[in-house]
Amino acid sequence: MNITELMGMFSNPETIKSLNMGDKMMGVVVTVILGMGITITALIFIQFLIGMMTKLLAEKPKSEAAVETSQKTPLKPDVNDPELMAAISAAVAAKMGISPKSIVKTVVEKR
Structure with missing residues (x-):
């Protein structure tokens, strides 16, 4: 029995009862690997998106002229x-x- 057929049998609770212990264990292992694989892939994708957003939304460094003018005029409280x-x-x-x-x-x- 291949993995596709095994997963098809796992989708129906009535057919799970007819499987032997080896097939049940193989189905559990495949289910766990698929679940963890999808989760890790989603987390890597989210990390990539956060990195891209950080680069896109980061503040640009000010030019030297703007920094000098802001330093020349100190703010005085009223x-x-x-x-x-x-x-x-x-x-x-x-x-x-x-x-x-x-x-x-x-x-x-x-x-």
Whole structure:
């Protein structure tokens, strides 16, 4: 009996009972090898796809002129931003368990 016939017999639960022990073991081995082979092939294919996506989506290195101009103009934070001051004072007040108004009064008095 060849492997194709054996796999055809494995597809029907009634015919499995009529097989001898050697044919059953051969069918199990073929089934395991096919399952593992398909799984390994799929994983290798997925690894190849991930590698290709990494190469395609990787950031291109910046030119030297763009790097130099970005280094010449440092970013300065806006110290007088009222929204930023409100967020920081609210966070500090929440941590200390006091009102944000008392924090603002203290900061204004020290100026």
